[in-house]
Amino acid sequence: MNVFITGASGGLGRALAVECAKRGYNLFLTDVDEDGLSSIKRGLERRFNVTTATCVSDLTSPQSVDEMLAVLDKHRLRLDMLLNIAGLDFEGSFIKREREEVVKIATVNNAATLRITHAILSRRKHGSRFFIVFVSSLASMFPIPLKAAYAASKRFILDFSTSLNQELKPLNASVLTLCPGGLATTPDVVKSIEAQGLWGGLTTNPLELVASRTLDKALKGSCIYIPGLLNRVLSIIGKAIPRQWVAALLYKRWSNAQKQWLNLPETIL
Amino acid sequence: MKTVVITGATSGIGFETASLLTEKGYEVIGIGSSAESCSSAEKQLLLRNPSAQVRFYNADLMQLSEVSRIAKVLKEDLEAHCGNLYALINNAGCVRSWYMTTAEGYEQQFSLNFLAAFLLTYELMPMLKKSRGRVIMTGSKSHKGVNVHWDDVMLSKCYNPLLAYKQSKLCDTLFAKGLNDMFAAKGIRAYVVDPGLVKTDIGNRKTGALVNSIWSFRKHFGKAPSEPAKTYAFLCEQQIEPKGFYYHNCRENAYSKVVTSENAARLFKLSERLCGIRYGEVF
Ligand SMILES: NC(=O)c1ccc[n+]([C@@H]2O[C@H](COP(=O)([O-])OP(=O)(O)OC[C@H]3O[C@@H](n4cnc5c(N)ncnc54)[C@H](OP(=O)(O)O)[C@@H]3O)[C@@H](O)[C@H]2O)c1
Numbered sequence: 001m002n003v004f005i006t007g008a009s010g011g012l013g014r015a016l017a018v019e020c021a022k023r024g025y026n027l028f029l030t031d032v033d034e035d036g037l038s039s040i041k042r043g044l045e046r047r048f049n050v051t052t053a054t055c056v057s058d059l060t061s062p063q064s065v066d067e068m069l070a071v072l073d074k075h076r077l078r079l080d081m082l083l084n085i086a087g088l089d090f091e092g093s094f095i096k097r098e099r100e101e102v103v104k105i106a107t108v109n110n111a112a113t114l115r116i117t118h119a120i121l122s123r124r125k126h127g128s129r130f131f132i133v134f135v136s137s138l139a140s141m142f143p144i145p146l147k148a149a150y151a152a153s154k155r156f157i158l159d160f161s162t163s164l165n166q167e168l169k170p171l172n173a174s175v176l177t178l179c180p181g182g183l184a185t186t187p188d189v190v191k192s193i194e195a196q197g198l199w200g201g202l203t204t205n206p207l208e209l210v211a212s213r214t215l216d217k218a219l220k221g222s223c224i225y226i227p228g229l230l231n232r233v234l235s236i237i238g239k240a241i242p243r244q245w246v247a248a249l250l251y252k253r254w255s256n257a258q259k260q261w262l263n264l265p266e267t268i269l
Numbered sequence: 270m271k272t273v274v275i276t277g278a279t280s281g282i283g284f285e286t287a288s289l290l291t292e293k294g295y296e297v298i299g300i301g302s303s304a305e306s307c308s309s310a311e312k313q314l315l316l317r318n319p320s321a322q323v324r325f326y327n328a329d330l331m332q333l334s335e336v337s338r339i340a341k342v343l344k345e346d347l348e349a350h351c352g353n354l355y356a357l358i359n360n361a362g363c364v365r366s367w368y369m370t371t372a373e374g375y376e377q378q379f380s381l382n383f384l385a386a387f388l389l390t391y392e393l394m395p396m397l398k399k400s401r402g403r404v405i406m407t408g409s410k411s412h413k414g415v416n417v418h419w420d421d422v423m424l425s426k427c428y429n430p431l432l433a434y435k436q437s438k439l440c441d442t443l444f445a446k447g448l449n450d451m452f453a454a455k456g457i458r459a460y461v462v463d464p465g466l467v468k469t470d471i472g473n474r475k476t477g478a479l480v481n482s483i484w485s486f487r488k489h490f491g492k493a494p495s496e497p498a499k500t501y502a503f504l505c506e507q508q509i510e511p512k513g514f515y516y517h518n519c520r521e522n523a524y525s526k527v528v529t530s531e532n533a534a535r536l537f538k539l540s541e542r543l544c545g546i547r548y549g550e551v552f
Binding site: 014046193194206207208209 | 373424475545
């Protein structure tokens with residue numbers, strides 16, 4: 001099994017890479033962070049008996065992606081699975097963020113994801129089943145003021161992947177969308193979970209279980225995975241209440257929580 | 270003057286140990302995770318004792334690459350000063366609420382509480398050798414009653430934060446055992462200090478609401494960190510190296526039956542692979 005992972009040096013990417021390595025899959029990892037990429041490669045190779053190839057790439061740049069694809073093609077690498085993990089968020093209200101920061105949310109979470117999905121899909125192994133995982137978020141279920149662009153970008157992923165799943169059925173490929181609540185991946189995320197108190201703890205999903213179940217569900221051909229009972233209930237409630245009400249309610253909650261950890265640097269979610 | 274390196278010397282047990290050792294005339298090199306915590310600890314120590322011989326370096330010891338980097342810095346520093354290392358106190362530690370990983374994808378408590386010490390000690394071995402030095406591990410009573418999960422030391426199947434902590438402290442104890450098995454005959458000795466329950470903020474840093482509130486309650490029953498500091502000083506002060514292994518309140522104490530030479534050797538093998546080193550090659 002050849003697996004391609006984007007955002008492989010972030011918290012969720014690393015956890016999934018470890019999970020794949022444990023299962024004996026061969027890995028092709030990419031990320032913008034060169035040091036991070038070589039660290040995770042080193043860690044995996046010391047721990048597991050797997051082949052791990054890495055390539056630094058900025059998925060927002062078509063040129064950079066083309067260079068990476070050239071490496072894949074040179075080695076005639078064909079893939080069985082694509083894990084689209086790369087994504088980011090900037091905290092705070094829309095107008096207070098830098099203009100190019102808010103644009104970057106859509107460029108990375110959406111445009112880059114489309115680019116790499118198209119590229120890897122056309123390099124899938126023929127004659128066997130192909131699997132794609134997209135990382136959306138519980139945030140995709142609601143309009144979320146103060147996380148407006150992020151939540152909308154995750155909504156895009158959810159809708160796109162649901163449609164793509166249908167399109168790809170005749171091609172023997174299946175698409176899973178992961179919609180996690182909080183995942184304690186970076187110190188900043190831990191801070192934001194802390195700031196939300198008990199609520200933060202309750203909506204936080206254990207990373208190691210999310211990683212292994214994501215692979216299980218992808219292989220089974222499921223189309224959506226919302227980890228945690230509470231998160232599943234929340235997603236249903238989100239559908240039942242008028243969207244303006246949800247927005248008003250969430251605005252109140254987030255503005256309180258964010259006072260405690262405003263001005264966070266870039267966090268990979 | 271004897272030089273001692275203490276990791277996690279910016280607060281809690283490590284800080285008080287640094288304070289006591291400088292008072293007793295040792296030269297102390299402390300390590301903390303950030304430049305801010307290091308400079309504030311250094312200032313506080315000098316405030317307590319203006320003639321203290323103390324300096325700090327910062328490194329995120331959770332990352333193995335950082336351990337290697339700081340080891341180089343320490344070696345250069347030691348070379349420039351006394352040329353050897355009298356004692357290495359591996360004390361930096363953390364508690365986590367969730368399965369979180371380092372850049373290598375290693376579980377964080379295992380990586381900081383144990384693996385960092387395993388690698389740092391290896392790197393400083395030549396310096397310890399010159400002075401027939403001592404390695405002191407901060408252990409914990411909680412290492413009793415657990416075993417090493419050999420097939421999944423990072424507990425990546427189903428994480429239990431408390432178990433991860435206990436196991437990391439068991440590994441510290443096994444590591445000290447293994448060091449003695451390999452190097453006691455060559456003059457280097459390793460010890461474990463069991464500090465008991467100590468009133469520090471370890472459970473309140475980067476942890477979730479549950480662990481945070483449990484620790485906030487529990488730590489009130491703990492003693493002051495200056496208490497366990499005495500045991501580290503006791504182990505450093507003996508002219509002839511103490512014959513015991515596991516110490517609590519300056520006295521030998523019982524430790525887990527799981528701490529055997531066989532398990533120690535097994536842990537060495539596993540950790541050598543994870544760090545990319547071979548202890549057998551240091552002498
Ligand atoms: N408190 C207890 O009851 C108890 C009982 C048994 C054993 N212990 C052990 O005692 C040791 C010290 O803990 P403590 O209670 O004194 O807690 P503490 O006050 O939280 O001290 C922890 C120390 O470790 C350092 N540290 C944390 N993360 C680090 C990192 N990534 N890189 C480098 N240094 C890092 C901290 O430095 P910064 O401040 O710069 O981050 C700090 O100096 C730990 O090994 C703990 O397991 C404690």
